[in-house]
Amino acid sequence: MNPAVRFRQVTKRFGDLTVLEQFDFEVAQGEIVTLIGASGSGKSTVLRILMTLEELQDGEVEIEGEPLWHERKGGRTVAASEQHLRRMRKKVGMVFQQFNLFPHMSVLRNITEAPIHVLQLPRAEAETRARELLRLVGLEEKADAFPEQLSGGQQQRVAIARALAMRPRVLLFDEPTSALDPEMVGEVLNVIRQVAGEHELTMILVTHEMNFAREISDRVCFFDQGRILEQGPPEQIFTAPREERTREFLRTVLPDSGRT
């Protein structure tokens, strides 16, 4: 089986700043991987390349064995066309730190808009499915509310439902709880937990919630200056990190517990 995601020798620069250099990374289908590491270490960039929000300068990215940023045309490999990107993008969904709900649409329309107009689902079907997803995230009664009437935690739960409505194969979470008041973090993590349990999804999460990462992940990757310095099962990373940089990072994010 092809890996869900594969980065091969990927280089990503912003002007003079090289964020990823000959970066390799693989995620198996159905695997739940958490990316941890200091701010600026390149975690979001990895997700944003997968969501086609950032282009890369060199190397290859594959989703389920198919190149994302390239396609083969007449025996040659060329830069991906817009059609190719649209076809590949179907496989990927993303939940953003700032939720990014559409403020001018009701909760229900936030969830049905893309299934209706992008996937061409009949409206009735899209709405039935949207209500099921709202039930999954515990917000059935908010279908007709508008984003501004919801708390941050509720907005993020809607954003998760909206991403799931597109039936992605790979779901990306970029610090989904970092913009939330502390008392709302739990409800969002619960929903992610449930999604992980009920859907056959590959998930890649960037998070600073270390306990959550430890509990939910199949694998944890520690990012340091655009490289994965260390990776492994959560137990190993959190209790017996091999690298000094990893230990140092964990000390700063888990101040009361050198080894939890």
Add this chain to the structure above:
Amino acid sequence: MMFAQLLPPLLRGAEITAQITLASTLLGALFAFAAGIGKLSRHRALRWPAVGYIEVFRGTSLLVQLFWLFFALPIIGISLSPLSAGILGLSLNIGAYGAEVVRGALQATARGQREAARALNFTPRQTLWRILLPQALPEMMPPFGNLAVQNLKDSALVSLITLADLTYQAQNLRNITLQTVPILTATLLLYFAMALVLTAAMRWLERRVRYAAGHER
């Protein structure tokens, strides 16, 4: 000549002024959206003409634009009536300024909205019409209101291409009656009254747009 006798010709002129202001503001809005959206296009074939139009019409005098449409264009074979030339000139001019309003409001919509639209695989066109414009439109309304009033005031220049608008009638009456103070005072007041009505109308429109775009519930 008494005030009562001065008023009817001034009112006839005001009617023309109102008509051309209304027509050129509406047509100008069309130009504004076409050029403002065009300027943001990924396609050069759309972007360059939009930029060219905006720069030319913002960078030259409205009076010269009107003269060009009315006096120069017939010589190269296209004759416009004074009314057509006046409305076209005003709307092209106001459209160029409006285009910058449209562009600015679209660009000011949060980057996160564009990224969410991309993540949900909307086409660029769907993103524009379904996500960005509905959010940007209410933001455009106050500057559009200012432009509409600006347009009303600019419309006085059409008197110089023989259109019998309020300014034209005022000048005409002044030449006949020599009653400069009452005539020009009445003219000022008429322009001011029309500006008030226009401002109120634009406020109303802004509320409608906000409501339709789902911003006010």
